[in-house]
Amino acid sequence: MVHTCVVTGCRNRRTPGTGLSFYRFPRDPDRKQRWIEAVNREGWIPNDGSRLCSTHFISDFSPPVFPHAEMKEPGALEILDKQEDRVEAANALLFLQGQGSAAVGERLQEEHPEEKEQEAIVEESASSSLSTDDEDDDESVSDSKKGKFDAAVNFEDILKALKKENQALRESVEKMSLSENFLRNDAEKVKFYTGLPNYFVLETVMWLLAPHMDGMKNVRLSKFQQLLLTLMRLRLDLRNQDLAYRFGVKVGIVTRTVHQMVNIMSSTLVPTAVFWPSRAELRKNLPAALRTSHPDCAVIIDCFTVPFEEPVSRGNQQQHQQQQRAAATSQGAGTSHNVLKYLIGVAPQGVVTFVSRGVLGNVSDKTLAEGCGFLCKLLPGDIVLASRNLDIADSVAARGALFKIACSYQGETCGSSEGSQLADSSSEMVSVPRHVERVISMVKRRYAMLTGPVESPFTTASERTSNLSTFDKIVQVACALNNLCISAAPLE
Structure with missing residues (x-):
């Protein structure tokens, strides 16, 4: 049997290769009446062969959308859909931070197994709310399962998990960035990148030079990074382009920073450390x-x-x-x-x-x-x-x-x-x-x-x-x- 969408003006019909789905009207009286009103055909009553095509749905769990349809109060399925959208957004955030949605799911399952079970029930119930001709089961959602849709996801716990994950990522990035934490408590790194024996000596040099760096206008690099960049230039003889890549700035900033820092160290550090003894x-x-x-x-x-x-x-x-x-x-x-x-x-x-x-x-x-x-x-x-x-x-x-x-x-x-x-x-x-x-x-x-x-x-x-x-x-x-x-x- 070839099904045609009952929406006025819609000519979609079930043919091979279209990729469209056709939905039966729900058996629940309230939801069925809402669909009939959305079709907006005066005096029309659907029969067992009446179908709606998938182009009139925002998602599988959203109410149908038709021309001239009135806005209705959101039902349990709509609330569930919004909640799931927020969870997906949270997963996407962690994915951008390098973790992936799978890691979030595992983390939430370990910390809140009862919520994971609840989400599984919600997904199982939502998957049976709409049926197509490709599915054998055309039963609408039952009243017993429908009550479970109203269970809200605990966003406070999700937020805590996200904050904890974000803090861990920040600490990881900070350790990898060329900043104070990159060298602190690691004398070998200090020797390799600056030539100085330990972080205490490096910190002393920074303390000596900092008051003379106030006039340097560089919003991209901190005072410590400007000193570190210059020491790496002298210590490793790195080219300006290399340093620009390492510190994430333009070559011109590297060139200007090196010249300015050398001038400051020449007038401040050299008289302090290179002098003729008595x-x-x-x-x-x-x-x-x-x-x-x-x-x-x-x-x-x-x-x-x-x-x-x-x-x-x-x-x-x-x-x-x-x-x-x-x-x-x-x-x-x-x-x-x-x-x-x-x-x-x-x-x-x-x-x-x-x-x-x-x-x-x-x-x-x-x-x-x-x-x-x-x-x-x-x-x-x-x-x-x-x-x-x-x-x-x-x-x-x-x-x-x-x-x-x-x-x-x-x-x-x-x-x-x-x-x-x-x-x-x-x-x-x-x-x-x-x-x-x-x-x-x-x-x-x-x-x-x-x-x-x-x-x-x-x-x-x-x-x-x-x-x-x-x-x-x-x-x-x-x-x-x-x-x-x-x-x-x-x-x-």
Whole structure:
């Protein structure tokens, strides 16, 4: 028998492939009367063959919808449908949070088994409320089952479960995000990402820098994240695009943050951690290796170089024109135009006490030492040690100090330029030549950005009032951070 929808104007009929369902009128008198009124055909009474197609139903449990149908008060099935919609919405929320509706169902079943049983009864009853020609059972819902539809789902317990799940998700995300909780109580993470020995030292650095970061306008990153981003740039030599992905910001924000933080650390952290100690402090903590041979040793110096990717800017070259002219007459071995050269001074105790600004690699050691302000730190009677001849003996002597070249191994003949003295070849001097090299190597291992090659934006002067480039400040900051670490390299 081919069934046709009885709704006025509807031409749907039961044919293969349409995908439509056709429903009998319910046997319950009240519901049947509501359907008849919704059909809105004057004087019409349905018979056993009367059918309604599925296009007139919002859902299987909702009352039929027809043209000119009057709004009726919601019945138990409608209330049940709304309740189920809310539960589905809650399930969808958890699914978006990564749990899935199955996890919610299991959780609710474990915490509220009586509700799960009640929902099963509701679903069983609702599935029998409407029948089609494809089903053998065409009985309408009974009065005994109909009463169970009025049992409301306990939304308060569901809400509690959702809040608990949400809190767990928040804690999980917080642990994975690059924030304080990501590093707190995990010294290995602190060392890996920042180079600092533990979270306490990192927190101290943050406390020192925070008051100077108020002017930095960055709504996407907290102050701690700005510091962490900069330390990761120095420590791991990560490119700006990589950091942008890690912190979820644009590359421009990373670039601006690194430059601003380097400027703040250069003006705040460097004077605190890299300073020339008094003579009394030097003698008080002088290592045993020098206490007998050179009790007046003030510093051990050397030069190191860092390659850069592109030639420095014209402005930076002009700053070094004088040094380049002086270097044109010198024949320093191992110098190059595509490297930056720095003079570093290390106290016998193993901390960096002086770092010069960078000059082009073809500038002589003498020109660098005489022009960077190092000589101004010396006092009459100080001894300056080095593992090789830097040709500054006369300049050091002009300050009333003494320049000595230490032997690289016991029994080696040590040479010196005019005005310098030969260093002793005793066992106490064996480790002196490698002392600065060890400190330089430690700083470069701790902050890989110092191994180069340096990107060109870092080689230009960062401020008009300063002849220091951003990378000059980075070198100084790296030395300051190294001084904060417990693993300084004392002279043995």
